[in-house]
Amino acid sequence: MADAAAKRILVVDDANLVRRFYRDALERANFEVGEALNGVEALEKLLVESFDLVIVDVNMPQMDGLTFLRALRLQAAPVSSIPALVISTEAAPQDARAARSAGANFYLVKPVPQDTLVAYVSIMCGLPA
Amino acid sequence: MNEFLEQFVIEGRELVTQGNDDLLALEEHPDDRERLAGAFRAFHTLKGAAGIVDFVAMGRALHAAEDVLSAVRSNNAQVTPLLIDMCLGCLDQVGAWIDQMQATGEIPPAAEDEADDLVRRFSAMAGAGKPLLPGDPGPVVPAAVALSSIGRDLLEAQKMLLAEPAAEGAAGRLESAGRVAANVLRHHGRSLDATDLEGLLQSSLLAGDAAAMSAAIDKVLEGLAERPPEPAAATAAPPAEVTLRVDVDRVDALIRLTGELLIAKNAIGHSAALAEAAADPRALAVALKNQHLLLDRLVGELQRSVFSLRVLPLHHVFQRFPRLVREMANSLGKPARLMIEGATTEADKTIVEAIFEPLLHVLRNALDHGLESPDERAQLGKPATATVRLRAARQGEHVLIDVEDDGRGIDLARVRDVALQRNVASQSALAAMSDAELADLIFAPGFSTASEVTGLSGRGVGMDVVRTTIERLGGQVAVSSRPRRGTTVQFTLPFTVMMTQVLTVEAAGQVFGVPMAAVVETVRVERSAIAPVGAARAMVLRNRTLPVIDLARALGRGPGASAGDANVLIVSIAGQWGGLEVDRLGEPMDVMLKPPEGLLAGVPGIDGTTLLGDGRVLIVLDLHEIFDNADG
Numbered sequence A: 001m002a003d004a005a006a007k008r009i010l011v012v013d014d015a016n017l018v019r020r021f022y023r024d025a026l027e028r029a030n031f032e033v034g035e036a037l038n039g040v041e042a043l044e045k046l047l048v049e050s051f052d053l054v055i056v057d058v059n060m061p062q063m064d065g066l067t068f069l070r071a072l073r074l075q076a077a078p079v080s081s082i083p084a085l086v087i088s089t090e091a092a093p094q095d096a097r098a099a100r101s102a103g104a105n106f107y108l109v110k111p112v113p114q115d116t117l118v119a120y121v122s123i124m125c126g127l128p129a
Numbered sequence B: 001m002n003e004f005l006e007q008f009v010i011e012g013r014e015l016v017t018q019g020n021d022d023l024l025a026l027e028e029h030p031d032d033r034e035r036l037a038g039a040f041r042a043f044h045t046l047k048g049a050a051g052i053v054d055f056v057a058m059g060r061a062l063h064a065a066e067d068v069l070s071a072v073r074s075n076n077a078q079v080t081p082l083l084i085d086m087c088l089g090c091l092d093q094v095g096a097w098i099d100q101m102q103a104t105g106e107i108p109p110a111a112e113d114e115a116d117d118l119v120r121r122f123s124a125m126a127g128a129g130k131p132l133l134p135g136d137p138g139p140v141v142p143a144a145v146a147l148s149s150i151g152r153d154l155l156e157a158q159k160m161l162l163a164e165p166a167a168e169g170a171a172g173r174l175e176s177a178g179r180v181a182a183n184v185l186r187h188h189g190r191s192l193d194a195t196d197l198e199g200l201l202q203s204s205l206l207a208g209d210a211a212a213m214s215a216a217i218d219k220v221l222e223g224l225a226e227r228p229p230e231p232a233a234a235t236a237a238p239p240a241e242v243t244l245r246v247d248v249d250r251v252d253a254l255i256r257l258t259g260e261l262l263i264a265k266n267a268i269g270h271s272a273a274l275a276e277a278a279a280d281p282r283a284l285a286v287a288l289k290n291q292h293l294l295l296d297r298l299v300g301e302l303q304r305s306v307f308s309l310r311v312l313p314l315h316h317v318f319q320r321f322p323r324l325v326r327e328m329a330n331s332l333g334k335p336a337r338l339m340i341e342g343a344t345t346e347a348d349k350t351i352v353e354a355i356f357e358p359l360l361h362v363l364r365n366a367l368d369h370g371l372e373s374p375d376e377r378a379q380l381g382k383p384a385t386a387t388v389r390l391r392a393a394r395q396g397e398h399v400l401i402d403v404e405d406d407g408r409g410i411d412l413a414r415v416r417d418v419a420l421q422r423n424v425a426s427q428s429a430l431a432a433m434s435d436a437e438l439a440d441l442i443f444a445p446g447f448s449t450a451s452e453v454t455g456l457s458g459r460g461v462g463m464d465v466v467r468t469t470i471e472r473l474g475g476q477v478a479v480s481s482r483p484r485r486g487t488t489v490q491f492t493l494p495f496t497v498m499m500t501q502v503l504t505v506e507a508a509g510q511v512f513g514v515p516m517a518a519v520v521e522t523v524r525v526e527r528s529a530i531a532p533v534g535a536a537r538a539m540v541l542r543n544r545t546l547p548v549i550d551l552a553r554a555l556g557r558g559p560g561a562s563a564g565d566a567n568v569l570i571v572s573i574a575g576q577w578g579g580l581e582v583d584r585l586g587e588p589m590d591v592m593l594k595p596p597e598g599l600l601a602g603v604p605g606i607d608g609t610t611l612l613g614d615g616r617v618l619i620v621l622d623l624h625e626i627f628d629n630a631d632g
Helices: A016-028 A039-048 A065-073 A093-102 A114-124 B005-028 B033-052 B056-073 B081-104 B111-126 B147-163 B170-187 B191-207 B211-221 B248-276 B281-309 B321-332 B349-354 B356-370 B374-379 B412-421 B427-431 B435-443 B463-472 B598-602 B623-631
Strands: A008-012 A032-036 A053-056 A084-088 A106-109 B311-313 B336-341 B346-348 B386-395 B398-405 B476-482 B486-494 B499-507 B510-515 B519-525 B531-533 B536-541 B544-550 B566-573 B576-582 B584-592 B606-611 B617-621
Touching: A008 A016, A008 A039, A016 A032, A016 A114, A016 B005, A016 B033, A032 A039, A039 A053, A039 A065, A053 A065, A053 A114, A065 A084, A065 A093, A065 B170, A084 A093, A084 A114, A093 A106, A093 B147, A106 A114, A106 B147, A114 B147, A114 B170, B005 B033, B005 B081, B005 B321, B033 B056, B033 B081, B056 B081, B056 B111, B081 B111, B147 B170, B147 B211, B170 B191, B170 B211, B191 B211, B248 B281, B311 B349, B321 B336, B321 B356, B346 B349, B349 B356, B356 B386, B356 B398, B356 B463, B356 B486, B412 B427, B412 B435, B435 B463, B435 B476, B463 B476, B463 B606, B499 B566, B499 B576, B499 B617, B510 B584, B536 B576, B544 B623, B566 B584, B566 B623, B576 B623
Parallel strands: A008 A032, A008 A053, A053 A084, A084 A106, B336 B386, B510 B617, B544 B576
Antiparallel strands: B311 B346, B386 B398, B398 B486, B476 B486, B499 B510, B499 B584, B519 B566, B531 B536, B536 B544, B566 B576, B606 B617
16 A cells, blocks of 8 residues: 555544554555544544544444534534445345445445455545555 | 454353343343344354354254244243243254363364254244245345456445435435445456446436436446456464453553552662772661552552452353243242342452352252242232342452342251251250251251152252352351241352462371472372381481471370381471471362361461361361470
């Protein structure tokens, strides 16, 4: 992967294992990774640090992924326009639709293999092939 | 498998436990949304974890359970005992899979069939699944995907996002879609198109209209080149490990102590340099004494810290009981609720690990014998659902654990009859017993027999085994009971357990223990090699003459075996070596040593006693006294 180092990804998931799994994949591809355990933490992070993409789970305590997305899109620019990739275990079309209507740019169903994750993230960040 | 297996095992187990807790609480309070959400999240997170270790079958089983819970969440289904049973069963299976994965590092081969079975049962319960709605492509389930098809999917998704009727945050959505679309183009080497799109984005934002952008995306969708899919990378499996989770504070304390020890070590190096330079001996002595004091304190602290690593909250074992009590209560037809108090109380790991069986036995007994039938309870005006309390508390150097039921109490008249009938105590002994002593008879060996084996309490072991187990841990068991009010069984256990390693030996037909620390080696010598020296005997081992004592004779039980080779234990007593002749050598074992009590207290040569697994007392020898007495 070329110059992923400049790109910063925020991983929002309450499961330690999942965050570690994504972080591991992304860091090996030279992305910089931030973590948040739920929507509240994610919003706090996004308001003080800049990220190029948010990867977000749906089912989380405190603030779930969809509530987070709706709140994200209501922020002032440029925070409001951060691309969001939802990765959830829900595989039904209505789940993807709900995420989209909350403002998700894309929806993937877990499990996402590490190389697939890196492929999606690279493209969504506009890295050269 | 992959490198995440270890964490999968640890977190998986925690989630199974959490799910269990939430499901049981949910059964009790079906309207508790928080517990419902907790249970749902446990299944959900487990499913995610299964995906990470590529355990597809487990994901499938959990998904089925999650669907059922999801139906409850959306008020399309109700919490029923069957539903709870099925979900608990699913967690049991998941727990078993995790165990197998830890043992083998592989996905269990039977998992596919087991998962299918669970899914079948869940779908039978839930009825037929809902059909997917037509007209929507649905979410993307990642497979081995070609890059260009990813790009295409992403662009399609941005178009759909732009087409969403958004009341709020429209600008944010529009702009994020534009950013993603431009990035897809950039990725495919079409930077100019990307810049164009971004320009279009700005004007769309100003106009508040996404149609032009959608059209632009449509145009570029045609031009994306196809690429062959990349092969998926294989990952290697790490070996499974047995781990102990330790409080971070305790590890920090160890790290801090290590730092201080390093400083103390350096100070000694400094003193050594002083000694070398022939410094004033008194100054040197003072320095060394101070360093010794410091080291003494640090080593003491280190010892306490290391012991504290072995301390675990009783929660580790208590958490298993709500589930078991529920099952026992169901199978006995006696509704009962288990209340746990003080689960955060800590105890030595040895105790936490050994306490499960005795507690289970006491709980079983409480449910089976202690509690009345629902009809009886109704007649007595007691609540239909019985309450059993499992409590733990720390008291000084002891940990108290008790099990209290609100049942009928111990029927002392019946205890007396049974004791007589089974020859546990004589008529006259029974007549002289206080109520407390009578109640205590339930722990006597032979009191409970196979004749009263029921589905639960039986299994051929009685309360005597409970007492033996607790006493082996250095603890005590007591029972108190009030007629029609209930029974309480209390364990008093030591907070720390000091284990001593002993080697068992046999002499004069009895088994003794010798502290392992004193044993140098064991040898077999010809009997003729042990020669009389005056009143004593001696042998030569590698040019050293050692006194040899026949253990049987030293204990006043006559001479030991006289035929064949002699087994001699070479022991070191205060730096002096000696030989201890025994009939047979046994196994080394870890025991909890108790100082000799009662009649044994006055007998020389006994260091302490411990209970063996079969209930026999093992006498551990005081070699000092044995060799001293033999000399005289």
